[in-house]
Amino acid sequence: MDNLLGLWFESGIYHMTLGQAGMMVICALLLFLAIRKGFEPLLLVPIGFGGILANIPGAGLAFSAAENAILAGDPAFLADAARLLGADISATAKELVAMYGAAGYETHHALTELAKSADYHNGMLYNFYTVAIASGVAPLLIFMGVGAMTDFGPLLANPKTLFLGAAAQFGIFATVLGAVALSALGIMDFSVADAAAIGIIGGADGPTAIYVASKLAPDLLGAIAVAAYSYMALVPLIQPPIMKLLTNKEERKIQMTQLRHVSKREKILFPLVLLVLVALILPSAAPLLGMFCLGNLMRECGVVDRLSDTAQNALINIVTIFLGLSVGSKLEADTFLDPKTLGILVLGIVAFGIGTACGVLMAKAMNAFSTQKINPLIGSAGVSAVPMAARVSNRVGLEANGQNFLLMHAMGPNVAGVIGSAVAAGVMISIVRGMAGG
Amino acid sequence: MDNLLGLWFESGIYHMTLGQAGMMVICALLLFLAIRKGFEPLLLVPIGFGGILANIPGAGLAFSAAENAILAGDPAFLADAARLLGADISATAKELVAMYGAAGYETHHALTELAKSADYHNGMLYNFYTVAIASGVAPLLIFMGVGAMTDFGPLLANPKTLFLGAAAQFGIFATVLGAVALSALGIMDFSVADAAAIGIIGGADGPTAIYVASKLAPDLLGAIAVAAYSYMALVPLIQPPIMKLLTNKEERKIQMTQLRHVSKREKILFPLVLLVLVALILPSAAPLLGMFCLGNLMRECGVVDRLSDTAQNALINIVTIFLGLSVGSKLEADTFLDPKTLGILVLGIVAFGIGTACGVLMAKAMNAFSTQKINPLIGSAGVSAVPMAARVSNRVGLEANGQNFLLMHAMGPNVAGVIGSAVAAGVMISIVRGMAGG
Amino acid sequence: MDNLLGLWFESGIYHMTLGQAGMMVICALLLFLAIRKGFEPLLLVPIGFGGILANIPGAGLAFSAAENAILAGDPAFLADAARLLGADISATAKELVAMYGAAGYETHHALTELAKSADYHNGMLYNFYTVAIASGVAPLLIFMGVGAMTDFGPLLANPKTLFLGAAAQFGIFATVLGAVALSALGIMDFSVADAAAIGIIGGADGPTAIYVASKLAPDLLGAIAVAAYSYMALVPLIQPPIMKLLTNKEERKIQMTQLRHVSKREKILFPLVLLVLVALILPSAAPLLGMFCLGNLMRECGVVDRLSDTAQNALINIVTIFLGLSVGSKLEADTFLDPKTLGILVLGIVAFGIGTACGVLMAKAMNAFSTQKINPLIGSAGVSAVPMAARVSNRVGLEANGQNFLLMHAMGPNVAGVIGSAVAAGVMISIVRGMAGG
Amino acid sequence: MQQTIMSQGLDLMIFGMGTVFVFLTLLVFLTRAMSWFVNRYLPEPEPVIPSVPKPADSSRVDPVVIAVIQKAIHQHRKKQAQ
Amino acid sequence: MQQTIMSQGLDLMIFGMGTVFVFLTLLVFLTRAMSWFVNRYLPEPEPVIPSVPKPADSSRVDPVVIAVIQKAIHQHRKKQAQ
Amino acid sequence: MQQTIMSQGLDLMIFGMGTVFVFLTLLVFLTRAMSWFVNRYLPEPEPVIPSVPKPADSSRVDPVVIAVIQKAIHQHRKKQAQ
Ligand code: NA
Ligand code: NA
């Protein structure tokens, strides 16, 4: 009989909270958008599915051993936990979990030992998150794969498009300012680290956003990743109005000269040049851009094709599955259902908008100073969101002039945007750590 | 000279025990069955090979650092170990290893630290086991791959075949009862946890069996996995007699109506329906069925084919190699050569038989209440053992009626059996933990 | 303003040491040799690139959390570190890092805990090294893949070529003697363990060299791996002069009889025979040769082709990327720029030379005692360096006699050399540990 | 003890088998409901595509192959012409 | 506090955006220099090969395919002969 | 010390090289015995299949290819007919 009761008390319905039910609906929506509307399905399918798993009541898949032990509510353990966390003995499990989240390394270590000796275990998704994201390895491997898929030819043929990739990153920093302003006004409660992590959504680059969030604001990672990938999928809706608002028909009609042929050797040397520059200027960007350059070098050097193939197929696919599920673990209701999430979604789309605008305006500014005109529509591709943003530039260009194929020209700022946001990520991580340190 | 002696004292022959020699012969037999007779070679080749490695005398590939330190027999370390384990100072290394196996988390932790500071290391297979199986990840990833290979079409076309998949799981629970009866009678010494882990052999599903055994009875994992895979390979011999015994020629002749066409959308929604049901009813089955549903969703949704391909090729192959070697580590002589192993082999085949019988009888029972007759031969496919059991149903059906192709109809109960045994796994894990806890 | 200064103080240029600059040039040279000259590109591209990453000033990618904490130079932490390391309080960060490297397990553990609680992290490459090489798994998986790519047919057709594979390993042990002699003469400061690790370069087998170095002399791993792969690429330059010096035109003209057909069953049984012999004679070689035999069995048994394919493609490629980057982490300036490195490079090429010579001489010796003559040119293939060395034998043979195709005959000693150096690795590891223990 | 373990085994069997049946029965009804709903409200417009994922390149014809075929045809025609 | 966080945000924006521009500007110049150097001193002798890595086997024709083709041609010729 | 390390090196060489030779010599004999046994008692019935593992699909012909061939042949025949 106890077993029957036990099963009932263990059943999901009995434990299901409104928040968990709500998150399941949200995750189902993500899956719908991914499968039916084609929103970045490679990421949003595992993320949405992982989110559902993370919110299965009583399964504790997204919790650490210590959290599972606390939530299991064994009085003896709760007492020890309260003591270790310096909490009042009457503190509820939920309060203790919150305090655990805020506690430092030693406390985590001690409570984990305690929980494991009481035979509690990390949830599956928690383990995936620890191995794939907390260690930083998954975003880096994806970045290596992206590097192995990237052709820098168009950028090398017209290096000044790098400026467009730089300008479009202003969306990141404007959003950082917006976020801290919300805090200053007391509307939200974002730390500088939070603000930096939110801003990076404007980088329009998934792995970069996840990498930065995992370093600066792990609690916000779920919302940030979801926002980043959703808005990347929405680029065809977000960008065109802004692009048309900031350009006149004549500008959109500008034909660009055929790109010069780029030699194999230039393509081989470019990732090394970029790597050396990172080493000299911005070591904190070394992991991200280093792996990116490695992937690209493996692609271009032509002597390690089997490694390059694996990096852009088997390896990136495996890592994507784990990355998605790990991000899903951050869609656990108590973490995700927070006013901050709303703020993140709003700030994120603002970031995209500002980035797009700055890219276009930068292109116009460059035209003011240079004789060889560039079509301002390719400026919007500077936000990265490869290759979607470049396609958008091409489409809007064709609307203005049926003979105007901007795709290849837009690929330059597009990949420049990837470099730009990785640089922004590096500098933000090092500045924020400096502020924390100081 | 010392070195020469040292080499001799380090040589395998000098240390080889009868048990290890015996295990090597058994593993060679497994390899023979796998390679020559085609017994589940994908698993039994790595398992058999891993078993040989695990029994190489003096190599300690299957032992933890602490066990290797004890077996190395350095007096100083033995004294410490005896103290930490609360053993008599005169205890032999073998006794200490046994006590270490029975000791709790803190003792393990302390002895491991001690062994590592004395520069002893985990054996290769022990590390594989820890990463692949103790963490639970390998069986889950295999299950994801199986999900990505599974077509639920036949099941969706005829959902009531799920009842056959349910009935066939009775083999599991009958065997549990048999195992505890053997204990009650003092013939064997199985705990309830052991009994549950043994019963799951009747689930006729490798990864499920390994997953349950790793949670409830790690010491028996080797025997359980070997039994599960061997009997799955023997399905063509085990099932037909039972099927013929329980059915008459007329029943075997029953023709089934062509299955209706199942739409893509039904196939996409089914894994989500299943997942929600798991979330509501049986959270403890969430890891297994969750990963299974993820794999199937990736397969059916049609927008993440590259992930689905990887899940059913590169990833599952890599995991299979490590899973097999890890299981092999549990074929170490002292663990495997135990009267319990015999009991497991006997109970396992009983479980298969009862499961087969219940599937067939359930089909006949359903015919008694329904107008639309089903051929009882497809009931036996409910044990899972995909797709072997379905093929057996088809073959026996053809013997009775040359025009009677049951394969597709048998695939329904066949995949239902996979779900059924995963549910059984979840409920047993949660009940047994409740008993241990209570 | 502080941030601007902060950024400058964080910039690479500010921190770049001469050593790091030098190592970047050396790594760029490695990349040049790999990409332009085709020196073992699959390994040297990731190694060279990893070396550049490891030397990015201030990024600390190749350092552990404790080392990064010390190098960060926070006074409070330095004081604790000095205390834990028993160092003088005035010790510089560099001295402390050196002492940390020399410290034992407990000290490492304590300092690591301390560093992590101060929010310092392991560098990316350090993590790769820990997971891939320190655990020993990467070289073993590569070895499994190599086994799955190896056809033992030629060896089985003419087993006595195993003697050539044995003789060529004398290069290993002669070099060990040379290394200890340099120590005895006070020219270098190699321990016996160092000497053994250096000698294995003569094995002309990358994964074996890395495996031994990781066990016996991790600090020298970078130089040893670079030497091993570079000289393997230089085999076409190193071997021919020695081969011609030790043979006369008549000997080089010797035609060998067509190899007999080898049956599938012999090929299936050979890896098992080898495994049993390892188990009986030399357990310490079990990990290396065990994984090698597993790969070969998977290849030959014909029933697990999907595992064999994965082992020689997706899996070995993934592991190669991580192995290369991990080796690169050992090209960090302070570790690599050491007189020992020069000694290693010199001794390494000597080892190759002696190994080649002994292989050829052994072949001549065998001809003295046997009627069925073998062409001494295939002796040089005994150093392994598969398949380069066999190709060299073939080419030199064709120079002497245009109708003399030695390739298949040379494959026998070539793969025998792989087994030979794995055996040498096992025996050296066990003897050296015995010496350390005693 | 004998009693306990037997009774524990019985509990395990009864509640375990019970749960399996309850679960799969619910699954039958939910599946039927889902299928009914889909076929009633979300009938498929497009023709059903095969659900087995194909390796990317098996769907298109290797240009090399086409080249070979054309060459073969061409040589054959030459022969015919003679 | 309000002030601090705002000023911190401002710092982050100014120095962050500044670094991005400095970095990419330097990259523009280095890239131009590199391209100039390569085209000036290391002009490519060989024709450029496509940079997209191909799966090893897509470049050669599957022997089975050739067999099939030859069979096809052969049967066809037989038909013609009649 | 000088002595010790030299003697240790010598030991390593002697016993190491010794083990390598003993091991490989035993392997020669075991291999010969194995081959003799196999060829004497387990001669292979079936013809030897190539030992190089092929990717599963390279052994069967891609239906697309067959389609293309048939189409090619057919068009060719039409031409002939004119
Ligand atoms: Na960007
Ligand atoms: Na089952």
Ligand code: NA
């Ligand atoms: Na060798």
